[in-house]
Amino acid sequence: MKKNKKIDPFKTPVLLTVKAYERIVGYAIRYANEDQNPDKWREVYGILIGSIENNAKVIVKDAIPMVVGSRAGVQFENKQYVDMSQIDASVFERSIQDKKNDFIIGWFHTHPGFGFFYSPIDCMTQLGYQIPNPYAVGLIFDHCKKESDLHFLGIAGLRLKDPELGISSSYDLIEMKYEIEEKKMVQEIETVIKDVDKNIGKALKEIKYIDEGLRKKGLAQLQRNYGLILVPKEDIIVTDDEEIAEEDEKYLYEWDPEFFKKSYRIPKFREKIEKVVATAYDELDDLLGKNDKEKCEIRRGKLTKKIQNLLKKPNEWYDKLMDDFSKRIETIFPYYSYLDTDERKVIEYFEERSSEYFKILDELNRRSKLNLEGFG
Numbered sequence: 001m002k003k004n005k006k007i008d009p010f011k012t013p014v015l016l017t018v019k020a021y022e023r024i025v026g027y028a029i030r031y032a033n034e035d036q037n038p039d040k041w042r043e044v045y046g047i048l049i050g051s052i053e054n055n056a057k058v059i060v061k062d063a064i065p066m067v068v069g070s071r072a073g074v075q076f077e078n079k080q081y082v083d084m085s086q087i088d089a090s091v092f093e094r095s096i097q098d099k100k101n102d103f104i105i106g107w108f109h110t111h112p113g114f115g116f117f118y119s120p121i122d123c124m125t126q127l128g129y130q131i132p133n134p135y136a137v138g139l140i141f142d143h144c145k146k147e148s149d150l151h152f153l154g155i156a157g158l159r160l161k162d163p164e165l166g167i168s169s170s171y172d173l174i175e176m177k178y179e180i181e182e183k184k185m186v187q188e189i190e191t192v193i194k195d196v197d198k199n200i201g202k203a204l205k206e207i208k209y210i211d212e213g214l215r216k217k218g219l220a221q222l223q224r225n226y227g228l229i230l231v232p233k234e235d236i237i238v239t240d241d242e243e244i245a246e247e248d249e250k251y252l253y254e255w256d257p258e259f260f261k262k263s264y265r266i267p268k269f270r271e272k273i274e275k276v277v278a279t280a281y282d283e284l285d286d287l288l289g290k291n292d293k294e295k296c297e298i299r300r301g302k303l304t305k306k307i308q309n310l311l312k313k314p315n316e317w318y319d320k321l322m323d324d325f326s327k328r329i330e331t332i333f334p335y336y337s338y339l340d341t342d343e344r345k346v347i348e349y350f351e352e353r354s355s356e357y358f359k360i361l362d363e364l365n366r367r368s369k370l371n372l373e374g375f376g
Helices: 018-028 078-098 120-130 163-168 182-225 242-250 257-263 268-289 293-338 341-367
Strands: 014-016 044-053 057-068 103-110 137-141 155-160 171-174 176-178
Touching: 014 137, 014 155, 018 044, 018 057, 018 137, 018 182, 018 293, 057 103, 057 137, 057 341, 103 120, 120 137, 120 155, 120 163, 155 176, 182 293, 182 341, 268 293, 268 341, 293 341
Parallel strands: 014 057, 014 176, 103 137
Antiparallel strands: 044 057, 044 103, 137 155, 155 171
């Protein structure tokens, strides 16, 4: 029996899934389409997620929008490299969980009205993918080529022929295959294009509201009035030490005001509520020590009510804030796949900050019940 002959990485075909194609086009048409003035067209950039099958075929399973550029160019900034490393780690974790071999398989960008070629900057970008992975692919989408005789989908794959030559390497088109028949791919994408074109503005409006209304105003006001999150002082030491980092995490819950004051600005409300809770526990401990459980039960009820009254407003404010956020997300969610990193970061940052506040609030709600060992 003959062994399968290994295909030259350069000649290895690429299979493009419907999901990846939809995401590329859905993002691309936001910034360049037939209804816009060509002078306003802009290029976009993103990364491709997929796998290599038996060293004979590259499967592009997903595409993640990253950044929008100028009319004739798009380039990464430092923050995009950070975002990409986070995506890479996330893809790796999901691959392990799902028992798949998916990773960042390449990149995509658009050439609205320019066709399929690599500029010197494109060659440099492709090198970054192809040097560590000879199978890496770069996809280019040009909506002007869509539905033409030669490139029905308006998309092409390119690789460098001699990556060891650096940006001096020549490049060429590579064989493209598709998950379903090309005409069906186009039919499916037409629905996406119309939907994104019609509703992306509403989603972006909600993202702006989350940033300016919920985060900068709502969450900031909640922190000002009922501050729980400790604010690091300017001279706080940043460390990569994992043990210290893990200890920092528990500082949210274990109250040590003398330690905190060295490194953090403590919100007055947090200081007040922590003091009330600590005093209540001390008082109940003292009553338990005197074996006066009946008096302890009565006092516990009053102290619990006092603490919970203090926490009533922050709980109400937080719940209202998150209800508002959930409503905005309902509008955004269908178009989340076509948002770039800056737009997704607005949502992620609000979730991170509100979650940080909630963790402390939830712990205080738990402690407000004043459950003591040896009591009950």
